[in-house]
Amino acid sequence: MNPTPFARLADVSRQVAGTASRNEKVAHIAALLRDVAPDERALTADYLAGTLPQRRVGVGWRSLRGSTSTPAQAPTVAVREIDARLTELEDLHGPGSVTRRKELLDDLWARLTDAERTFLTGLLIGDARQGAGDGVMLKAIAAAADLKETQVRRAVMLAGRTGPVAAIALDGGAEALARIRLEVGRPLRPMLAGSSPDIASALGDVTAPGEWTVEVKLDGIRLQAHKIGDDVRLFTRSLDDITARLPEIVDLVGSLPARNVVLDGEAIALRPDGSPHPFQVTGARTASSADPDELRRTVPVTALFFDLLHLDGADLVDAPMQQRRAALQGLVPAEHVVSALEVTETAAAQAFFDDWVARGHEGVVAKRTDAVYAAGRRGNGWVKVKPRHTLDLVVLAVEEGSGRRRGYLSNIHLGARDGKGGFVMLGKTFKGMTDEMLAWQTRRFTDLMTERDDWVVRVRPEQVVEIAFDGLQRSTRYPGGVALRFARVLRYRDDKSAEQADSIDDVLRLAQWQQNNQVDPDEEQT
Secondary structure, three states: OOOOEHHHHHHHHHHHHOOOOHHHHHHHHHHHHHHOOHHHHHHHHHHHOOOOOOOOOOOOHHHHHOOOOOOOOOOOOEHHHHHHHHHHHHOOOOOOHHHHHHHHHHHHHHOOOHHHHHHHHHHHHOOOOOOOOHHHHHHHHHHHHOOOHHHHHHHHHHHOOHHHHHHHHHHHHHHHHHOOOOOOOOOOOOEEEEEEOOHHHHHOOOOOOOOEEEEEEOOOEEEEEEEEOOEEEEEOOOOOEOHHHOHHHHHHHHOOOOOEEEEEEEEEOEOOOOOEOOHHHHHHHHHOOOOHHHHHHHOOOEEEEEEEEEEOOEEOOOOOHHHHHHHHHHHOOHHHEOOEEEOOOHHHHHHHHHHHHHOOOOEEEEEEOOOOOOEOOEEEEEEEEOOOOEEEEEEEEEEEOOHHHOOOEEEEEEEEEOOOOOEEEEEEEOOOOOHHHHHHHHHHHHHOEEEEOOOEEEEOOOOEEEEEOOEEEEOOOOOOOEEEEOOEEEEEEOOOOHHHOOEHHHHHHHHHHHHHOOOOOOOOOO
8 A cells, every 4th residue: 555645644633623523523533544554553543633652752832833944835745754753853862962853853844735734733732632532533443443432442441552452453353452451561541530529429329338438539649550570660640651760669569579560559758747748749759850869868759559450460450449459458568558448338438538638638539349440531430529629620821910920921721621622611710829830830831832912822731730619600601601710729730631631521510519509609700
């Protein structure tokens, strides 16, 4: 087969972005996946999902704006060539790398048409905005390969990435997908928790003891630990490898009495009395590339695990949570296992919640004891409860500051995921921002800028921020029909990607709970 022109992917991306119909999005992508060469299917699926296999290649908005060449009049660049050039960019390090990166980028840019430039820009800056997230892409792969979506979803869960699964599904069908297993050393997508405003709502009617447990919810960094013989690897929620930054946790996992292990938990900086440091302390430690042994001495991090996904050849993702928990407790020292309570009645769960919140922790996660590990998505098997209304939202834009904030980017526009690859705006806030935070976010959002006018800076929807608020109110101003009341910034969440932010469905469930409990929505406010 002739190489597929990159322009064809750009055209399908435009078609996908131009329709609100999920079925049409699926049909466009499925048709292309069936038509491209077998060795192009993984790239095609990744690109149309808005992701790069290389993850980061050191090219941002400023680099792209620096190109002055005229777009090519006709497409000449193939999909595989784009991948090869991006791999070259990723591999550039050390003296002279900045100059060489510019040369490679300028050469590629001069050979792209305007439509190809637009599509590649979205991929490079993480702003494809074509509505082809998992909800569309997994359906499209299933349709292209004539498979069930559940088969594709499970394979992606275990493989961690969508592109390779697309290639396997079309090349080998259901039998090939079934051979995809949890692989120790390769991160899988983590299971996520839904949200509930209180313990009673999370547990519902507890019909029998042992149906639920409640675990302490830690304010740390999600951590997936893999042990393969004498080798240990540590991954974040977004599947980034941070092994070199946490030597104390490497030592702990390496000492466990098993040869092959996959654990799920949290890394957190604790004070001598066991109470947590502010999240920023943990976040700074796990993000720092400074001497890890010095960091270990000055800001030690503790690992606390709550799940065991693999143990010496046995995959446990399909085992009930109660069985996984028992295996975890038999392997990991008790001081490194997250505290939990088997629920016999709601009052006991509430007391557990109150106790741990008083100690400075975030809240609890209620877990059904019969739930399997549903990686990569939120389900009803895990439900988090916090003592105040908080949401993890995405910054969509930011406004120039005025008065004492002149010269800073201040008021942020907040959005929840819409489930279709986009975001629903819920309001704005400038409250809760310290001077240090203002300086940081001015730098951050300048780097994420995609366009600006005299007042508002539009940014790539990448930065997650945790927002506290007093309630929700009806709103005709915002498309979701609700807005946040008295929203204020708690912290920026660099440990979460935009795909892991809360959804508009989470927000509407909270609004329904508020209405059912006769919370006064008050008058609509900005």
